[in-house]
Amino acid sequence: MSVTLSRRTGPTARAAALCAAVALAATACTSGSAEPEAEGGGDWSPVTVEHAHGSTEITSEPERIVTVGWSDEAALLELGIVPVGMAASTYAGDEEGYLPWDLEKIEELGGEKPELINTDDGLPVEEIAALEPDLILGVQSGMEENEYEQLSGVAPTIAYLDQPWMTPWQDEVRTIGEAVGRTDEAEKAVADTEEYLDGLVEEHPEFTDATFAAGTLMPESGELGFYINGDPRNALLEQMGLTPAPFLEDVEAEENAFYGTMSQENAEDIDADVLVMWFNSEEEQKSLEDSAVFGEVEAVKNGGFIGYTDRAASMAISSPNPLSIPWVMDDVAEDLSAAVEGEA
Numbered sequence: 001m002s003v004t005l006s007r008r009t010g011p012t013a014r015a016a017a018l019c020a021a022v023a024l025a026a027t028a029c030t031s032g033s034a035e036p037e038a039e040g041g042g043d044w045s046p047v048t049v050e051h052a053h054g055s056t057e058i059t060s061e062p063e064r065i066v067t068v069g070w071s072d073e074a075a076l077l078e079l080g081i082v083p084v085g086m087a088a089s090t091y092a093g094d095e096e097g098y099l100p101w102d103l104e105k106i107e108e109l110g111g112e113k114p115e116l117i118n119t120d121d122g123l124p125v126e127e128i129a130a131l132e133p134d135l136i137l138g139v140q141s142g143m144e145e146n147e148y149e150q151l152s153g154v155a156p157t158i159a160y161l162d163q164p165w166m167t168p169w170q171d172e173v174r175t176i177g178e179a180v181g182r183t184d185e186a187e188k189a190v191a192d193t194e195e196y197l198d199g200l201v202e203e204h205p206e207f208t209d210a211t212f213a214a215g216t217l218m219p220e221s222g223e224l225g226f227y228i229n230g231d232p233r234n235a236l237l238e239q240m241g242l243t244p245a246p247f248l249e250d251v252e253a254e255e256n257a258f259y260g261t262m263s264q265e266n267a268e269d270i271d272a273d274v275l276v277m278w279f280n281s282e283e284e285q286k287s288l289e290d291s292a293v294f295g296e297v298e299a300v301k302n303g304g305f306i307g308y309t310d311r312a313a314s315m316a317i318s319s320p321n322p323l324s325i326p327w328v329m330d331d332v333a334e335d336l337s338a339a340v341e342g343e344a
Contacts, residue, residue, distance in 0.1 A: 056158050057156065066131055071319040083137075086117065101327045123138070125151060166231060166258055200333045207241035210241075211245040212272050215227060233318055285307045303344050
Protein backbone atom coordinates (compact mmCIF):
# COMPACT_ATOMS: atom_id res chain seq x y z
CA MET A 1 0.00 0.00 0.00
CA SER A 2 1.25 3.45 -0.89
CA VAL A 3 0.36 6.10 1.64
CA THR A 4 0.04 9.87 1.52
CA LEU A 5 -0.37 11.31 4.98
CA SER A 6 -2.58 14.14 6.05
CA ARG A 7 -1.32 16.22 8.99
CA ARG A 8 -2.77 16.91 12.35
CA THR A 9 -0.96 20.01 13.46
CA GLY A 10 -1.09 22.90 15.86
CA PRO A 11 -0.77 23.66 19.56
CA THR A 12 -3.78 21.49 20.46
CA ALA A 13 -2.11 18.31 19.18
CA ARG A 14 1.10 19.17 21.01
CA ALA A 15 -0.77 19.91 24.18
CA ALA A 16 -2.49 16.55 23.90
CA ALA A 17 0.85 14.87 23.81
CA LEU A 18 3.88 14.48 21.08
CA CYS A 19 16.64 17.16 7.20
CA ALA A 20 17.40 25.70 4.87
CA ALA A 21 19.26 31.50 4.72
CA VAL A 22 17.45 34.25 6.47
CA ALA A 23 18.57 37.56 8.08
CA LEU A 24 18.68 37.43 11.86
CA ALA A 25 17.36 39.85 14.42
CA ALA A 26 19.78 41.52 16.77
CA THR A 27 18.68 39.20 19.56
CA ALA A 28 19.91 35.72 18.70
CA CYS A 29 17.63 33.28 20.55
CA THR A 30 14.07 34.20 21.32
CA SER A 31 11.34 32.79 23.47
CA GLY A 32 8.23 34.59 22.31
CA SER A 33 9.28 38.22 21.97
CA ALA A 34 11.66 38.24 24.91
CA GLU A 35 15.13 36.96 25.67
CA PRO A 36 15.13 33.35 26.91
CA GLU A 37 15.70 32.93 30.59
CA ALA A 38 17.40 29.92 32.14
CA GLU A 39 15.85 28.28 35.15
CA GLY A 40 16.34 30.20 38.37
CA GLY A 41 15.32 33.61 37.06
CA GLY A 42 18.45 34.13 35.02
CA ASP A 43 20.96 32.63 37.48
CA TRP A 44 23.28 30.13 35.85
CA SER A 45 25.16 27.22 37.37
CA PRO A 46 27.86 25.64 35.18
CA VAL A 47 26.89 22.27 33.73
CA THR A 48 29.02 19.49 32.23
CA VAL A 49 27.52 17.26 29.53
CA GLU A 50 29.06 13.89 28.71
CA HIS A 51 28.96 12.65 25.09
CA ALA A 52 30.77 10.35 22.65
CA HIS A 53 33.76 12.67 22.19
CA GLY A 54 34.29 13.58 25.83
CA SER A 55 32.65 16.15 28.06
CA THR A 56 31.65 19.76 27.54
CA GLU A 57 31.39 22.39 30.23
CA ILE A 58 28.96 25.25 29.74
CA THR A 59 29.96 28.01 32.10
CA SER A 60 27.45 30.69 31.17
CA GLU A 61 23.91 30.80 29.89
CA PRO A 62 23.90 30.21 26.10
CA GLU A 63 22.29 32.98 24.10
CA ARG A 64 23.41 32.19 20.54
CA ILE A 65 22.82 28.52 19.81
CA VAL A 66 23.54 26.65 16.57
CA THR A 67 22.08 23.16 16.01
CA VAL A 68 23.65 20.73 13.53
CA GLY A 69 21.81 17.53 14.47
CA TRP A 70 18.82 16.28 12.51
CA SER A 71 16.26 17.24 15.12
CA ASP A 72 18.22 19.21 17.71
CA GLU A 73 16.51 22.38 16.58
CA ALA A 74 13.08 20.87 17.22
CA ALA A 75 14.01 19.86 20.75
CA LEU A 76 15.38 23.36 21.39
CA LEU A 77 12.27 24.98 19.95
CA GLU A 78 10.05 22.85 22.16
CA LEU A 79 11.98 24.29 25.10
CA GLY A 80 11.08 27.78 23.93
CA ILE A 81 14.39 28.79 22.33
CA VAL A 82 14.92 29.65 18.66
CA PRO A 83 18.48 28.89 17.46
CA VAL A 84 20.47 31.42 15.44
CA GLY A 85 21.41 28.66 13.00
CA MET A 86 20.27 25.14 12.24
CA ALA A 87 20.95 22.30 9.81
CA ALA A 88 19.02 22.63 6.57
CA SER A 89 16.82 19.70 5.63
CA THR A 90 17.78 19.34 1.98
CA TYR A 91 15.91 16.02 1.81
CA ALA A 92 12.56 16.83 3.36
CA GLY A 93 12.36 20.57 3.93
CA ASP A 94 10.62 23.27 1.91
CA GLU A 95 12.32 25.18 -0.93
CA GLU A 96 14.64 26.83 1.58
CA GLY A 97 15.20 23.78 3.75
CA TYR A 98 12.86 24.30 6.72
CA LEU A 99 10.72 21.50 8.12
CA PRO A 100 7.02 22.24 8.67
CA TRP A 101 6.86 21.46 12.40
CA ASP A 102 9.86 23.75 13.01
CA LEU A 103 8.22 26.61 11.13
CA GLU A 104 5.00 26.19 13.11
CA LYS A 105 6.87 26.40 16.40
CA ILE A 106 9.03 29.35 15.33
CA GLU A 107 5.88 31.24 14.39
CA GLU A 108 4.27 30.30 17.69
CA LEU A 109 7.32 31.63 19.57
CA GLY A 110 7.39 34.81 17.50
CA GLY A 111 11.01 34.21 16.55
CA GLU A 112 13.09 34.91 13.46
CA LYS A 113 13.79 31.97 11.16
CA PRO A 114 17.31 30.65 11.88
CA GLU A 115 20.14 30.81 9.38
CA LEU A 116 20.29 27.51 7.51
CA ILE A 117 23.49 25.45 7.33
CA ASN A 118 24.02 22.73 4.72
CA THR A 119 25.55 19.76 6.53
CA ASP A 120 25.21 17.19 3.71
CA ASP A 121 28.99 17.10 3.13
CA GLY A 122 30.08 17.56 6.72
CA LEU A 123 29.93 20.41 9.19
CA PRO A 124 31.09 23.76 7.72
CA VAL A 125 33.10 25.10 10.65
CA GLU A 126 33.73 28.57 9.22
CA GLU A 127 30.07 29.06 8.37
CA ILE A 128 29.05 28.01 11.85
CA ALA A 129 31.69 30.22 13.44
CA ALA A 130 30.40 33.21 11.46
CA LEU A 131 27.16 32.97 13.45
CA GLU A 132 29.14 33.63 16.64
CA PRO A 133 27.52 30.85 18.66
CA ASP A 134 28.08 30.30 22.34
CA LEU A 135 26.74 26.73 22.14
CA ILE A 136 26.74 24.17 19.30
CA LEU A 137 24.42 21.16 19.49
CA GLY A 138 24.99 17.97 17.48
CA VAL A 139 23.19 15.51 19.73
CA GLN A 140 21.36 13.80 16.86
CA SER A 141 24.23 13.81 14.40
CA GLY A 142 27.22 11.87 13.12
CA MET A 143 29.69 14.55 14.24
CA GLU A 144 33.21 13.20 13.76
CA GLU A 145 35.90 13.73 16.35
CA ASN A 146 37.90 16.13 14.20
CA GLU A 147 34.74 18.16 13.58
CA TYR A 148 34.06 18.19 17.30
CA GLU A 149 37.59 19.45 18.01
CA GLN A 150 37.31 22.23 15.43
CA LEU A 151 33.87 23.31 16.61
CA SER A 152 34.97 23.22 20.23
CA GLY A 153 37.46 25.91 19.29
CA VAL A 154 34.47 28.06 18.32
CA ALA A 155 32.11 27.38 21.22
CA PRO A 156 31.16 24.64 23.69
CA THR A 157 30.00 21.75 21.52
CA ILE A 158 27.94 18.65 22.32
CA ALA A 159 28.16 15.62 20.02
CA TYR A 160 25.97 12.52 19.88
CA LEU A 161 25.79 10.60 23.14
CA ASP A 162 26.80 7.08 22.10
CA GLN A 163 26.23 6.05 18.46
CA PRO A 164 26.02 8.40 15.44
CA TRP A 165 22.44 9.30 14.51
CA MET A 166 21.07 6.98 17.19
CA THR A 167 20.48 9.13 20.25
CA PRO A 168 17.01 8.28 21.60
CA TRP A 169 14.73 11.29 21.27
CA GLN A 170 14.06 11.32 25.01
CA ASP A 171 17.81 11.53 25.75
CA GLU A 172 18.21 14.19 23.07
CA VAL A 173 15.58 16.40 24.69
CA ARG A 174 16.95 15.88 28.20
CA THR A 175 20.54 16.55 27.11
CA ILE A 176 19.59 19.75 25.33
CA GLY A 177 17.47 20.79 28.29
CA GLU A 178 20.46 20.33 30.58
CA ALA A 179 22.74 22.28 28.21
CA VAL A 180 20.41 25.31 28.13
CA GLY A 181 19.31 25.24 31.76
CA ARG A 182 15.77 24.04 31.11
CA THR A 183 15.68 20.60 32.66
CA ASP A 184 12.15 20.94 33.99
CA GLU A 185 10.82 21.98 30.59
CA ALA A 186 12.70 19.05 29.00
CA GLU A 187 11.16 16.54 31.38
CA LYS A 188 7.73 17.95 30.68
CA ALA A 189 8.28 17.73 26.92
CA VAL A 190 9.31 14.09 27.24
CA ALA A 191 6.40 13.26 29.54
CA ASP A 192 3.81 14.99 27.35
CA THR A 193 5.09 13.27 24.22
CA GLU A 194 5.17 9.86 25.84
CA GLU A 195 1.66 10.43 27.17
CA TYR A 196 0.52 11.16 23.63
CA LEU A 197 2.13 7.96 22.34
CA ASP A 198 0.70 5.94 25.21
CA GLY A 199 -2.73 7.22 24.20
CA LEU A 200 -2.24 5.90 20.68
CA VAL A 201 -1.19 2.52 22.04
CA GLU A 202 -4.32 2.36 24.19
CA GLU A 203 -6.42 3.10 21.11
CA HIS A 204 -4.74 0.25 19.20
CA PRO A 205 -4.44 -2.91 21.29
CA GLU A 206 -4.06 -4.84 18.05
CA PHE A 207 -0.40 -3.70 17.96
CA THR A 208 0.46 -6.03 20.84
CA ASP A 209 2.42 -9.10 19.66
CA ALA A 210 2.48 -7.90 16.03
CA THR A 211 5.98 -7.95 14.54
CA PHE A 212 7.46 -5.29 12.27
CA ALA A 213 10.43 -4.42 10.11
CA ALA A 214 11.24 -0.95 8.82
CA GLY A 215 13.47 -0.31 5.86
CA THR A 216 14.11 1.21 2.47
CA LEU A 217 15.32 0.34 -1.04
CA MET A 218 19.00 1.10 -1.56
CA PRO A 219 18.82 2.94 -4.90
CA GLU A 220 22.39 2.25 -6.05
CA SER A 221 22.64 -1.45 -5.21
CA GLY A 222 18.99 -2.45 -5.31
CA GLU A 223 19.41 -4.16 -1.95
CA LEU A 224 16.90 -3.87 0.84
CA GLY A 225 18.07 -1.83 3.80
CA PHE A 226 16.63 -2.52 7.24
CA TYR A 227 17.01 -0.35 10.32
CA ILE A 228 18.59 -2.08 13.28
CA ASN A 229 17.98 -2.16 17.00
CA GLY A 230 18.47 1.31 18.46
CA ASP A 231 17.58 3.19 15.30
CA PRO A 232 15.03 5.93 16.10
CA ARG A 233 12.50 4.54 13.60
CA ASN A 234 12.54 1.12 15.21
CA ALA A 235 12.48 2.58 18.70
CA LEU A 236 9.38 4.63 17.83
CA LEU A 237 7.55 1.62 16.39
CA GLU A 238 8.46 -0.39 19.47
CA GLN A 239 7.04 2.39 21.62
CA MET A 240 3.81 1.94 19.67
CA GLY A 241 3.65 -1.62 21.01
CA LEU A 242 5.03 -3.49 18.00
CA THR A 243 7.84 -6.08 18.25
CA PRO A 244 10.91 -6.27 15.97
CA ALA A 245 10.68 -9.20 13.56
CA PRO A 246 12.99 -12.14 14.35
CA PHE A 247 14.92 -11.88 11.06
CA LEU A 248 16.28 -8.47 12.09
CA GLU A 249 18.60 -10.23 14.53
CA ASP A 250 20.48 -11.59 11.49
CA VAL A 251 20.76 -8.24 9.71
CA GLU A 252 24.31 -7.01 10.17
CA ALA A 253 25.27 -3.35 9.98
CA GLU A 254 28.67 -1.83 9.40
CA GLU A 255 30.32 0.00 12.27
CA ASN A 256 28.48 3.23 13.18
CA ALA A 257 25.71 2.44 10.66
CA PHE A 258 22.03 2.48 11.62
CA TYR A 259 20.95 -0.08 9.00
CA GLY A 260 22.02 -3.37 7.44
CA THR A 261 21.30 -4.70 3.96
CA MET A 262 19.74 -7.79 2.43
CA SER A 263 19.74 -8.97 -1.17
CA GLN A 264 16.31 -8.98 -2.77
CA GLU A 265 16.96 -12.64 -3.52
CA ASN A 266 16.62 -13.29 0.22
CA ALA A 267 13.40 -11.34 0.67
CA GLU A 268 11.58 -14.53 1.60
CA ASP A 269 13.42 -14.32 4.96
CA ILE A 270 11.36 -11.26 5.93
CA ASP A 271 9.08 -12.70 8.59
CA ALA A 272 7.37 -9.51 9.80
CA ASP A 273 3.63 -9.08 10.19
CA VAL A 274 4.04 -5.42 9.25
CA LEU A 275 6.60 -4.16 6.75
CA VAL A 276 7.11 -0.38 6.66
CA MET A 277 9.34 1.01 3.92
CA TRP A 278 10.35 4.51 2.83
CA PHE A 279 11.08 5.42 -0.79
CA ASN A 280 12.57 8.49 -2.44
CA SER A 281 9.92 8.43 -5.17
CA GLU A 282 6.84 6.60 -6.37
CA GLU A 283 8.91 5.22 -9.26
CA GLU A 284 11.36 3.72 -6.79
CA GLN A 285 8.53 2.12 -4.86
CA LYS A 286 6.94 0.71 -8.02
CA SER A 287 10.25 -0.83 -9.12
CA LEU A 288 10.35 -2.86 -5.90
CA GLU A 289 6.68 -3.75 -5.91
CA ASP A 290 7.05 -5.05 -9.48
CA SER A 291 9.73 -7.46 -8.29
CA ALA A 292 8.39 -11.01 -8.25
CA VAL A 293 10.38 -11.96 -5.16
CA PHE A 294 9.12 -8.95 -3.20
CA GLY A 295 5.58 -9.93 -4.03
CA GLU A 296 6.16 -13.23 -2.23
CA VAL A 297 7.04 -11.56 1.09
CA GLU A 298 4.42 -12.63 3.63
CA ALA A 299 3.62 -9.09 4.77
CA VAL A 300 3.13 -8.01 1.16
CA LYS A 301 0.88 -10.98 0.32
CA ASN A 302 -1.11 -10.56 3.55
CA GLY A 303 -1.85 -6.83 3.34
CA GLY A 304 0.75 -5.83 5.91
CA PHE A 305 2.97 -3.65 3.69
CA ILE A 306 3.05 0.15 3.99
CA GLY A 307 5.08 2.25 1.57
CA TYR A 308 5.78 5.95 2.24
CA THR A 309 7.02 8.43 -0.36
CA ASP A 310 6.23 11.63 1.55
CA ARG A 311 9.66 12.97 2.52
CA ALA A 312 8.49 15.17 5.35
CA ALA A 313 6.63 12.25 6.90
CA SER A 314 9.74 10.10 6.49
CA MET A 315 11.86 12.67 8.30
CA ALA A 316 9.27 13.09 11.02
CA ILE A 317 9.59 9.40 11.83
CA SER A 318 13.31 9.01 11.02
CA SER A 319 14.33 11.61 13.57
CA PRO A 320 11.37 11.79 15.97
CA ASN A 321 11.06 14.60 18.46
CA PRO A 322 8.34 16.34 20.49
CA LEU A 323 7.34 18.47 17.50
CA SER A 324 7.35 15.87 14.72
CA ILE A 325 5.77 13.02 16.66
CA PRO A 326 2.29 14.56 17.05
CA TRP A 327 2.62 16.08 13.58
CA VAL A 328 2.68 12.62 11.98
CA MET A 329 1.84 9.78 14.34
CA ASP A 330 -1.97 9.94 14.36
CA ASP A 331 -1.93 9.00 10.68
CA VAL A 332 0.90 6.49 11.06
CA ALA A 333 -1.06 4.73 13.81
CA GLU A 334 -4.01 4.32 11.46
CA ASP A 335 -1.74 2.95 8.72
CA LEU A 336 -0.14 0.50 11.17
CA SER A 337 -3.55 -0.62 12.37
CA ALA A 338 -4.66 -1.38 8.81
CA ALA A 339 -1.44 -3.32 8.20
CA VAL A 340 -1.82 -5.37 11.37
CA GLU A 341 -5.34 -6.26 10.29
CA GLY A 342 -4.11 -7.22 6.79
CA GLU A 343 -5.91 -4.31 5.17
CA ALA A 344 -3.03 -2.07 4.12
